[in-house]
Amino acid sequence: MIYFRADANAEIASGHVMRCITIALECKKRNHEVKFLIADNEATILLENYGLEYIVLNSDWKNPITELDTMSNILNRQRDIVIIDSYLVTNEYIRQLNDLSHIVYIEDQFTGKKNVDLLINYNVYHYIFDYYSIYANTNTKLLLGQQFTPLRTEFTDHNDYTNNYNVKDILLMCGGSDEKSFLLSFLNVATKFLQYTFHVVLGVYNKDKKCIKCKYAENNRIRLYENISNISNLMCKCDLAVTAAGNSLYELCEIGVPTIFFAYSDNQKYDCMGFNQKKMVRYAGNIDVGKKHLIQNIMENIEELSSNLNLRIEMSNNMKKFVDGYGTERIVDNIMEVYKYVNNTSA
Structure with a gap:
């Protein structure tokens, strides 16, 4: 299963969930199961508009680490990927989630080195963070620049x-x-x-x-x-x-x-x-x-x-x-490589 962890509400708006929806729809087009993990009911109106399944974690969206116990009953590292789109997750959250699933992380600003399988920053200014030096000699694959902008079809x-x-x-x-x-x-x-x-x-x-x-x-x-x-x-x-x-x-x-x-x-x-x-x-x-x-x-x-x-x-x-409009396909191509690896190692 490919899970998406993102929230939307009046304070943080809909951008995080919407770009995850874009990626999720491309995954579904390729016949992969997708499901959203959301803190509360605020994002349900967006997900239901696109016919996407979700689990409400009943957690505090401002403090995601409180939801990990609930997620431990949902995730299995031998078969699942979680795609995270949130500024609020901490390195400790990532560390604990690594025991539960493989991780793809979408970020707009550098908030510290993350131990994830795939990191995406498609923004035009990504170069100011020197990702290649920061992630040298790690197993994290980087998708950087506007060629990875997730746009709908x-x-x-x-x-x-x-x-x-x-x-x-x-x-x-x-x-x-x-x-x-x-x-x-x-x-x-x-x-x-x-x-x-x-x-x-x-x-x-x-x-x-x-x-x-x-x-x-x-x-x-x-x-x-x-x-x-x-x-x-x-x-x-x-x-x-x-x-x-x-x-x-x-x-x-x-x-x-x-x-x-x-x-x-x-x-x-x-x-x-x-x-x-x-x-x-x-x-x-x-x-x-x-x-x-x-x-x-x-x-x-x-x-x-x-x-x-x-x-x-x-x-x-x-x-x-x-921008050429094919960023979503490139992102999902790379997610499928992670997914293939997960399935091969769990076989």
Whole structure:
């Protein structure tokens, strides 16, 4: 069995679970059994949308080590792999879990050397952590760089993106949650720019959904979306995108939508460095430095990009060269090597 250990809620949003879902669906496509291990019921809405099985551990998601006794009754090292996507697991957690299963670990930031079979960091800034020196002379296999970005199959099957002469439609996203109320604050400003239509994606854990719907449901310049089954179609229809950093940046790159992004949380602090160096997308700032200033920067970038078709075409071309959409398949190829090893040694 291939297990996935990840959580989602209003505080940590949905990114960890969603990229695990992407990998899990590819595993299922190859006829492997998959199941999620989750601390509580918060992530069930996401998993049920994709028909994925799960076990609720009834543990504290902020303190994963408390769940190991429960996991010991589930896992068998002779046949199981656990794919972990969490910032909260400690080296002691990994050490104890190693007695129960083989481990694949997905991380965005280096938080210490991990004793795992496979480590994945697909982020553009992965090189700043010197993984190859850190993991020299270990049995850990490294999957590093954007060629291992886990994107759903919809991002390999989409139609070609075309930059329009005039910017009319702008995509607005802020991940699965928005505890800092960015979307609500941005829309209060954006409605003054009547030349644009904003297509707003409301995450499943967004606490302001009811308020946003009440204020803007009847505004023909604000289009609201929830539970989108194929977000790549919406991306392809928009002339610009505004998004918090995270996996959506890689999705937008694969399609080639000129994008303005901002840092929303501490784990996104390196995105500005990596993407700015590649000169693909525009970085507008960090929300924690000041939301009003951030929104002003975003609107200035929108105005600049709207008036410069050549710049948008250059950005789009650079973005499409960066991500090819086959990262999930490469990840699962490598997971299958671990799985093959597990099965061979248990035979």
